Amino acid sequence: QVQLVQSGAEVKKPGSSVKVSCKASGYTFSSYSISWVRQAPGQGLEWMGGIIPRFGTTNYAQKFQGRVTITADESTTTTYMELSSLRSEDTAIYYCARLKTWWFDPWGQGTLVTVSS
Amino acid sequence: QSALTQPASVSGSPGQSITISCTGTNSDVGGYNYVSWYQQHPGKAPKLMIYEVTNRPSGVSHRFSGSKSGNTASLTISGLQPEDEADYYCASYTTTTTPWVFGGGTKLTVL
Numbered sequence: 001q002v003q004l005v006q007s008g009a010e011v012k013k014p015g016s017s018v019k020v021s022c023k024a025s026g027y028t029f030s031s032y033s034i035s036w037v038r039q040a041p042g043q044g045l046e047w048m049g050g051i052i053p054r055f056g057t058t059n060y061a062q063k064f065q066g067r068v069t070i071t072a073d074e075s076t077t078t079t080y081m082e083l084s085s086l087r088s089e090d091t092a093i094y095y096c097a098r099l100k101t102w103w104f105d106p107w108g109q110g111t112l113v114t115v116s117s
Numbered sequence: 118q119s120a121l122t123q124p125a126s127v128s129g130s131p132g133q134s135i136t137i138s139c140t141g142t143n144s145d146v147g148g149y150n151y152v153s154w155y156q157q158h159p160g161k162a163p164k165l166m167i168y169e170v171t172n173r174p175s176g177v178s179h180r181f182s183g184s185k186s187g188n189t190a191s192l193t194i195s196g197l198q199p200e201d202e203a204d205y206y207c208a209s210y211t212t213t214t215t216p217w218v219f220g221g222g223t224k225l226t227v228l
Contacts, residue, residue, distance in 0.1 A: 035217070045155075045163065045206050047217040061215040095162060102210055103153035103168035110162050 002026040004034075004096050004108035011114045017084040020111045022096030029077040030054040033099040036070060036081045038092040039110075050099060051079060086115045120218035121146065121207055128226040134195040137223045139207030140188055145218055147188035151210035154183060154192045157222075158203045166205075167192060194225070202227040 007021040022034065035050035049060035053072035060068055069082045079096060094111045097104035122140040129135040139146065139154075146152055150170045155163035165174055167183035170190060180195045190209070194201055207220040 037219075044222040045208075045219040047215060047219065059216060063215075097163075100168075102149075102151040103165060104155070104163070104208065105165040105168070105174065107162040107164070 002098070002106055004098065004106055006094075006096060006108040006111045009112040009114070011116065012086050014087055014115055014117055016086055017082055018086060018113050019080055019082040020094050020096075020113070022079045022081070022108050024077045024079070024098070027098075029072075030074055034070075034072065034079040035097050035099050035104060036068075037095045037097055037104070037107075039095070040089070040092040043092075045095075048081070048094075053079070083113075086113075088115050091115045120211065120213070121209060121220035123205075123207060123220035123223045125221070126224045126226065128228055129194075129197045130228045131197050131199065133197050134193060135197060135225065137192045137194075137205055137207075137225070139190040139192070139209075139220045141190075141209055141211075141218070142188055144213050145209040145211035146185065146190050146207075148212065149210050150185070152183070152185060152190040153208045154181075155206045155208065156203045157206065163206060197227050199227050201225060 003025050005023045012018050030053045033050050033052045036048045051058045051070045072079045096108040152170045154167040156166050157163045170185045171183045182193045184191050204222045206222045211218045
């Protein structure tokens with residue numbers, strides 16, 4: 001079955017960077033875009049950016065431009081999201097999701113990133 | 118502030134029907150049939166319930182249905198069951214600064 005499995009929880013200091021991975025299985029990895037969506041505690045969902053693995057083409061939300069980098073490794077069917085210059089407001093659960101044409105399905109299980117001094 | 122507007126909460130009794138609205142603009146909900154709905158139980162990842170406004174993925178109960186009128190999309194859940202209690206989010210493609218926007222989420226309580 002189609003599945004996205006993310007890396008484990010992280011605790012980071014303000015100003016540092018975090019890199020979260022998302023391993024895909026059960027489908028042709030290069031054929032679908034992967035997006036990253038975050039959810040701050042008690043808040044809604046926020047699209048951060050995405051990548052088309054076949055071409056390496058990325059698209060980022062304006063809010064995260066310059067701080068987020070999304071990459072993909074076709075050999076391991078893994079997508080990565082790196083967020084730099086972390087601040088307390090970046091504490092959130094980060095999800096990867098496959099973009100199937102015009103909807104997100106499935107989603108990874110989520111990775112909690114805590115930013116604290 | 119979320120780009121799409123949803124009610125913060127709705128409630129209903131078992132067996133009843135409820136509708137959750139999702140209001141956007143001509144640049145998103147009103148301009149394209151690319152609205153999707155997601156169910157999220159506490160501590161879980163979102164799950165696709167409706168795509169392209171009205172389509173239900175395989176495995177999703179027929180009690181869930183979607184519609185759209187103008188700039189407002191709606192998710193209707195009929196025959197409410199206790200397991201429907203969750204947060205629900207709408208999403209849409211948009212031609213604004215970012216290609217995807219979500220609603221703020223609606224907490225459904227089954228009384």
